[in-house]
Amino acid sequence: xxxxxxxxxxxxxxxxxxxxxxxxxxxxxxxxxxxxxxxxxxxxxxxxxxxxxxxxxxxxxxxxxxxxxxxxxxxxxxxxxxxxxxxxxxxxxxxxxxxxxxxxxxxxxxxxxxxxxxxxxxxxxxxxxxxxxxxxxxxxxxxxxxxxxxxxxxxxxxxxxxxxxxxxxxxxxxxxxxxxxxxxxxxxxxxxxxxxxxxxxxxxxxxxxxxxxxxxxxxxxxxxxxxxxxxxxxxxxxxxxxxxxxxxxxxxxxxxxxxxxxxxxxxxxxxxxxxxxxxxxxxxxxxxxxxxxxxxx
Amino acid sequence: xxxxxxxxxxxxxxxxxxxxxxxxxxxxxxxxxxxxxxxxxxxxxxxxxxxxxxxxxxxxxxxxxxxxxxxxxxxxxxxxxxxxxxxxxxxxxxxxxxxxxxxxxxxxxxxxxxxxxxxxxxxxxxxxxxxxxxxxxxxxxxxxxxxxxxxxxxxxxxxxxxxxxxxxxxxxxxxxxxxxxxxxxxxxxxxxxxxxxxxxxxxxxxxxxxxxxxxxxxxxxxxxxxxxxxxxxxxxxxxxxxxxxxxxxxxxxxxxxxxxx
Amino acid sequence: xxxxxxxxxxxxxxxxxxxxxxxxxxxxxxxxxxxxxxxxxxxxxxxxxxxxxxxxxxxxxxxxxxxxx
Numbered sequence: 161x162x163x164x165x166x167x168x169x170x171x172x173x174x175x176x177x178x179x180x181x182x183x184x185x186x187x188x189x190x191x192x193x194x195x196x197x198x199x200x201x202x203x204x205x206x207x208x209x210x211x212x213x214x215x216x217x218x219x220x221x222x223x224x225x226x227x228x229x230x231x232x233x234x235x236x237x238x239x240x241x242x243x244x245x246x247x248x249x250x251x252x253x254x255x256x257x258x259x260x261x262x263x264x265x266x267x268x269x270x271x272x273x274x275x276x277x278x279x280x281x282x283x284x285x286x287x288x289x290x291x292x293x294x295x296x297x298x299x300x301x302x303x304x305x306x307x308x309x310x311x312x313x314x315x316x317x318x319x320x321x322x323x324x325x326x327x328x329x330x331x332x333x334x335x336x337x338x339x340x341x342x343x344x345x346x347x348x349x350x351x352x353x354x355x356x357x358x359x360x361x362x363x364x365x366x367x368x369x370x371x372x373x374x375x376x377x378x379x380x381x382x383x384x385x386x387x388x389x390x391x392x393x394x395x396x397x398x399x400x401x402x403x404x405x406x407x408x409x410x411x412x413x414x415x416x417x418x419x420x421x422x423x424x425x426x427x428x429x430x431x432x433x434x435x436x437x438x439x440x441x442x443x444x445x446x447x448x449x450x451x452x453x454x455x456x457x
Numbered sequence: 458x459x460x461x462x463x464x465x466x467x468x469x470x471x472x473x474x475x476x477x478x479x480x481x482x483x484x485x486x487x488x489x490x491x492x493x494x495x496x497x498x499x500x501x502x503x504x505x506x507x508x509x510x511x512x513x514x515x516x517x518x519x520x521x522x523x524x525x526x527x528x529x530x531x532x533x534x535x536x537x538x539x540x541x542x543x544x545x546x547x548x549x550x551x552x553x554x555x556x557x558x559x560x561x562x563x564x565x566x567x568x569x570x571x572x573x574x575x576x577x578x579x580x581x582x583x584x585x586x587x588x589x590x591x592x593x594x595x596x597x598x599x600x601x602x603x604x605x606x607x608x609x610x611x612x613x614x615x616x617x618x619x620x621x622x623x624x625x626x627x628x629x630x631x632x633x634x635x636x637x638x639x640x641x642x643x644x645x646x647x648x649x650x651x652x653x654x655x656x657x658x659x660x661x662x663x664x665x666x667x668x669x670x671x672x673x674x675x676x677x678x679x680x681x682x683x684x685x686x687x688x689x690x691x692x693x694x695x696x697x698x699x700x701x702x703x704x705x706x707x708x709x710x711x712x713x714x715x716x717x718x
Numbered sequence: 719x720x721x722x723x724x725x726x727x728x729x730x731x732x733x734x735x736x737x738x739x740x741x742x743x744x745x746x747x748x749x750x751x752x753x754x755x756x757x758x759x760x761x762x763x764x765x766x767x768x769x770x771x772x773x774x775x776x777x778x779x780x781x782x783x784x785x786x787x
Contacts, residue, residue, distance in 0.1 A: 204718055211563045214714050229565040236563040238718050242556030244467075246474040258463040259564040289754075303560060315718075476746050480780050487739045487773055494732055505724070543781035597732065 162189045162224070164311055164341040165210070169219035172205050172365075179205045181365040182219065187311070187358070192337045194352035195345040196446075197362030198454060203345035204239065206362070207313050210343070211236040223311070232260055235309035235340075239316040241300030245289030249280055249299055252288060253306060260307040271306065278302045278332065293320050301329065305336055312336065314344035318351055330355060349446040359446075361453045369453045373446075380449040384416040384442035385425055394435025401432055414442055460567050464574030472578060477544060481582055484540050485533070485590030492529040493597035496520050522598045522605035523678040526614070529594050530671055533587065538649055541583050541622070542629050546642040548575045549633040549709055556717035568710040576630055576702060583626045584619045591615055606678040617674030617687070620694055624667045625649060627698045631705030634712065665689035667697060744768055747776035756785045 163186040172180040180202040187193055195203050208214040210221060212231050223230040243252055253271035262270065275284050278298040283291070288299065297320050304312060317333065318326040326348075333342060334355055346352050352359065359376050361369040369376060389395040389411045399406040399413045407414045415425065429436060472478045495502070497520075549572070552558035561571070591611075599605055606614075628648060632641035656668035663669075664686045673690060676682035747768045751757065757764050757779075764783050767775045 208718050213559065213563055213716065213718065231563060231565040234563070236560070238556070238559055240556070241560060242717070243560070244471065244557050246471060247467075251470070255463060255467055256560070256564070259460060259561065259566055261565065263459065300560075475784070476750055476780060479746060480743055480776065483739050483743055484773070484777055487736060487743075490732075490736050490739075494736070498729075501727075540777060540781075543777075593735075600732070 163187065164189050164224060165343070166222040166224075167210070167219070168222070170206070170209060170216055170221065171218045172202075172209060172214065173217040179365050180209070180216075183362075183367045185358075185360055185367065185370055187341050187343055189341055190338065191357040192333070192342040192344070192355050193358040193360060194356040195343060195360045195362060196347070196349070196352055196450060196454070197345075198347065201362040201454075202365040203362055204315055205365075207236070207315050207343070207345060210234075210311075211313050232307065233310040235304035235307065235312045237297075237300045237304040237312075237314045237317055239319070241296055241303075243288040243291075243296065243299065245287065247288055248285050249275060249288060249291075249302075250284040252299065253284075253302060256303040257306045262307055274302045274306050275299075277305075279328065294322065294325050297321060297325075298329070301332065305340070309340060312340045312342045312344075314342065316346060317344055319346065319348060326351070349450055353446045361450075363454050376449060377446075378441075380452050384414060385420065385422070386412055386414055386440055386442040387425075387429065387436060388412040388438040389435040390437055391435060397434065398432055398436070402428065416442075458570075461570040461574055464570055465577060468574050468578040472582060478582065481540060481544050482586040482589050485537060485586040486593045488532050488536065489529060489590035489593035490597055492532060493525045493594055493601055496525055496528065497597075497601040520602065522602045523675075525594065525598055525602065526591070526606070526611075526678055527675050529591070530618070530675060533590065534653070534671060537587070537590075538625055539646070541586075541625055542642055542645045542649070545579045545583075545626060545629045546633055546645065547638045548579065548630055549705075549712075550636065550638040550641050551633075553712060553716040554637065558713070559716045559718055562713040562716055568713075569706050572630070572634065572702070572706045572709050576627065576705075579626045579630060580623050583622045587618060587622050588615055591618075610677045610681075614674045614677045617670055617677070617691075620691060621667060621670040621674075624670075624694050624698050624701075627701045627705070631701045631708065634705040634708040665693045667694040670694060740773060743773065743776035747779045750784070751779065754784065757783050758785050759783070 165187040167186065168184050170180060170183040171178060183206060185193075195206065197203055205214065209216045211234060213236075223233070247255075250268070250271055253275060254267055257267050257271055272281070272284060275281055278301050280295060280298050280302065283295060288296070291299065297317070301314075301317065304314070314333075318329050321329060330351060333344070336342065337355065342355075353373070356373050358372055359370060360367060371379075386409075387395075387398065389398065392408070392411050395408050395411050395413050399408050402413070402415065404415055404420050407416070425439065429439060547554075549558075552561070595611065625645075629641070629645040632645040635641070636644060652666070652668045656663065656666060660666075660669065664683075667690065669686070669690045673682040673687045748765070751761065751764055751768065755761060764779055767783070768779050769775065771778070
């Protein structure tokens with residue numbers, strides 16, 4: 161796969177403190193990558209450097225997919241986008257489009273279409289000063305995608321939205337992700353779980369874990385299994401009979417421990433088949449991984 | 458060029474919608490009307506205020522039109538400059554502080570277009586306000602005073618003053634590009650007023666300076682300036698203005714990293 | 719001299735533009751204040767400044783009173 165962005169040894173130093181410390185990763189074309197980390201872990205600083213707002217102290221950012229100015233192929237949405245309150249949404253979009261080199265007769269149509277896409281179709285002629293936080297977030301997304309950027313950088317794109325709005329914007333991002341490469345920071349792990357090909361865990365400016373969601377899951381999920389049953393009673397019976405550490409979790413049994421092999425589990429299950437509806441690897445929630453990877457000091 | 462046009466449209470709309478387009482000229486026009494009126498009716502005003510000892514006879518020197526222009530220029534050199542600096546001190550620093558600049562700086566913008574669009578609109582508004590103010594004064598002066606300067610001399614005076622205003626506005630914008638809003642206002646006003654003090658002290662020897670422009674301009678109304686010194690001062694001011702603008706563009710680019718994200 | 723005589727002596731033709739400008743500046747500042755309702759410092763203070771400090775009041779509001787949201 162083609163790498164759209166290759167980052168190597170990216171470091172930002174403020175007064176001797178390394179806010180971002182030697183990050184190395186790459187983004188493959190048309191993938192979505194979640195940058196995960198607690199507040200103050202350097203997510204915003206990283207995105208600002210990639211967007212060209214901040215100059216890195218050391219390290220390289222190689223961006224393939226743009227001509228002379230990479231900024232014309234990058235879309236950026238800050239966590240709290242700020243707009244000129246006296247402008248209308250459509251005026252702002254036209255300015256944003258024009259500054260990125262989109263000209264001609266179709267600009268207005270394109271701007272209206274993009275505003276419609278983010279759900280601001282009716283608000284185009286209204287002054288941004290009267291927009292709610294959620295509307296500003298949507299306008300922020302619209303200005304970030306108006307020039308169809310190859311790379312989209314989003315800083316906490318949905319954290320300011322209510323659950324319904326969050327859902328809606330995630331769907332938009334999935335659609336955009338079909339033609340763009342997306343790197344977004346988040347601390348809401350449900351979102352990351354839903355739309356991600358790659359995870360980057362950041363703590364105190366350092367990249368402490370990275371990889372595809374599946375790989376990270378396997379690594380931190382241990383070798384647990386999940387056996388599901390038709391009812392809780394059957395699950396409890398199975399757990400009581402099992403020779404391993406087993407925990408009943410609703411109508412299912414979680415079996416942990418490295419000593420268990422799939423083969424041994426299947427053999428045992430064939431001897432106690434009552435009520436079994438499925439057997440599989442236990443999938444750990446991202447939140448648990450987050451606590452394991454990032455949460456502890 | 459396209460970016461310059463876009464930014465200029467944005468600046469224009471911003472000036473209109475923030476009322477700047479109206480109140481800056483109105484302030485200059487206000488003083489332009491007030492000054493000639495005050496001087497003309499000063500005897501009556503003093504009389505009606507009273508407080509003069511009984512029977513005290515006092516005569517004011519006869520004012521000419523040129524005197525009123527000079528006095529108004531004094532006003533504009535204090536209140537006028539203050540208004541212009543306050544009006545434009547946040548042009549760039551405000552966009553960094555509020556974060557509205559952030560979404561501009563992540564785009565492939567030319568900082569020259571960015572700075573110069575602000576410069577153009579500020580210079581136009583500043584010069585137009587100044588001229589409207591003097592224009593208002595002129596309509597009063599021709600009605601109220603017997604001795605008035607020729608139109609040609611007034612026009613030359615206004616052109617010289619415009620060069621000074623361009624210098625003032627450029628200084629303010631470059632300060633705004635370099636410093637936070639408060640610091641920008643302080644730096645611009647500091648440089649302007651310290652320059653005037655230095656001019657007051659050693660102006661006789663320092664004949665080629667921007668701070669000399671107002672007195673050279675006024676000299677047109679009372680006979681005419683030393684054209685050699687005027688040319689020198691104009692050239693020095695033009696060079697300083699160009700350097701300030703260039704420095705402002707560089708500072709705008711350098712300080713983009715300080716924009717709130 | 720009575721007040722009416724004094725009023726009659728004022729050259730209104732020359733003075734009214736000054737009053738008009740004052741009024742326009744004041745109105746513009748008050749309209750803007752009403753629209754934005756966010757100032758540096760208490761709003762009521764700015765209302766008083768705009769109305770009672772001639773000319774300078776509205777200018778002060780436009781330069782330092784307005785807050786960019």
